[in-house]
């Protein structure tokens with residue numbers, strides 16, 4: 001995801017940065033929504049649950065649970081325990097539930113689980129008279145009076161299984177769910193086509209993060225792209241559709257990996273005055289912002305990096321997932337770097353130079369810990385600056401030394417490498433594969449382990 005305003009709110013927005021799941025759970029059941037009431041009522045089953053010894057099931061804090069039920073055997077109600085301290089998932093939207101077996105010493109996880117719950121959330125009708133949220137963010141369950149927006153991971157609006165040992169959330173799952181929303185005109189469940197109705201059955205056999213966008217709005221389908229609640233006219237949408245197609249083809253050619261799937265672009269407005277951002281949740285990208293921060297931002301040459309970045313997440317975050325402490329940096333850093341390359345090659349070298357200069361300027365007073373010395377995520381000090389500014393500047397400096405062809409080979413190596421843990425050894429190993437030990441040693445000492453890596457990078461770039 002990429003923020004448009006440098007508003008550092010402490011609410012950070014992450015894609016799923018972990019690994020491909022071994023088995024894929026399926027969500028079934030019923031969801032009732034009211035966008036006027038700000039309510040979600042769910043009667044859901046999570047089926048085909050993998051056998052895990054140590055896990056949590058994350059569910060949004062605003063959801064009041066009627067009961068959890070094991071559907072194994074004849075079925076029985078479960079006593080749920082909650083871990084309050086150890087599961088800090090991003091901004092803490094969710095509660096971490098688990099069940100104990102009869103010994104009360106080990107965790108128990110049924111193969112099939114049912115949960116019924118009700119949640120009610122604030123409905124922001126306007127951004128006047130202090131009737132709005134101070135901040136809005138990706139993991140918010142957001143009712144803005146004409147729609148409901150959720151992401152498919154961080155918000156945990158549905159039960160999301162998390163494997164503690166592997167640091168792996170099961171948030172790419174299949175589904176067959178019935179959605180009804182008494183005051184909606186359009187329903188969208190990620191991975192399905194939007195529906196002009198206030199109720200419908202939605203099914204996806206492809207595992208996806210299940211983000212929702214339902215409400216009283218219109219949608220258009222142009223050249224196999226669904227535009228939900230677009231704030232552009234027909235000509236502008238045609239133009240944006242052509243751009244998206246061009247960007248997808250560019251990435252496909254660069255990485256030699258097909259850019260598949262129908263694509264949905266969702267526009268909506270935030271519950272706060274000052275936030276504007278986009279996030280990718282393939283096959284959809286969500287744009288959140290008022291006025292010039294709406295979809296027209298993607299048409300503005302100087303700001304096309306925003307949509308270029310989100311589309312690059314198809315590869316970094318969707319095709320290739322990242323974990324471990326450097327995972328977040330690689331996820332956003334490589335995505336941003338890749339988007340910047342698109343800007344240079346397809347839009348304008350001048351704009352690319354401006355973006356790079358702006359990044360360097362913003363880093364002026366930032367003391368960055370080099371990649372090789374990051375032990376915990378708090379070593380980033382300022383995540384925003386580290387992953388969206390420092391990391392792409394370091395990658396640009398590496399490109400200066402090894403050239404764009406080698407850089408692309410490195411990126412392809414990262415995308416196609418099957419290694420499960422994306423730590424420093426992974427980062428350096430994939431680079432060594434491309435340029436050899438000797439060249440790598442030179443780069444490592446200057447840019448990956450040096451305490452003055454930032455200055456070294458800026459010097460290299462300025463040469």
Ligand SMILES: [Zn+2]
Nearest residue numbers: 001002332335
């Ligand atoms: Zn991003």
